[in-house]
Amino acid sequence: MLGAACTAVRMPVAFLNTELSVFYSANYNTFMEVSMKILVADDDFVNRRFLEKIFGEYGEVVAVDNGMSAVDEAVRAMESASFFDLICLDIMMTRLDGYKTLEAIREAENKYAVASGNRAKVMMISALDEVALDNAQVCNDYDAYICKPIVVDKFEKLLSKLGFDK
Numbered sequence: 001m002l003g004a005a006c007t008a009v010r011m012p013v014a015f016l017n018t019e020l021s022v023f024y025s026a027n028y029n030t031f032m033e034v035s036m037k038i039l040v041a042d043d044d045f046v047n048r049r050f051l052e053k054i055f056g057e058y059g060e061v062v063a064v065d066n067g068m069s070a071v072d073e074a075v076r077a078m079e080s081a082s083f084f085d086l087i088c089l090d091i092m093m094t095r096l097d098g099y100k101t102l103e104a105i106r107e108a109e110n111k112y113a114v115a116s117g118n119r120a121k122v123m124m125i126s127a128l129d130e131v132a133l134d135n136a137q138v139c140n141d142y143d144a145y146i147c148k149p150i151v152v153d154k155f156e157k158l159l160s161k162l163g164f165d166k
Contacts, residue, residue, distance in 0.1 A: 014045025
């Protein structure tokens, strides 16, 4: 598991003619295989840290505090062909809400001709009920929705349904 105190560098490594995505952790002087690359966008510090901790058990986590930064990170990943496997967006964020952030990310995926197999799965998170947001949403191209407060067991089952396991 990669924790907040872990200094790590992502790098491809050829091993038995297979390229693996690994981290070198200076803190533990070891290499760790990374199974996922996750982008978390939440403007609430406590929620963001909580999500970083949960997702840290699944792979590399990039966490940002607003929608604009999420779009920037997603585009940067597309430009380097280092795609996010999962993007977790809070719906009510400053600067750019989760739905508009998702719309911008999906537009960027189209612009960069991201293959369907490399398209990020998206999980929307909000304190509001999904039904209450249906009328206001700009983009509904997401794979899962979960309401706060997040129950860890339920959250992990949802990730498993999306195809992500620890």
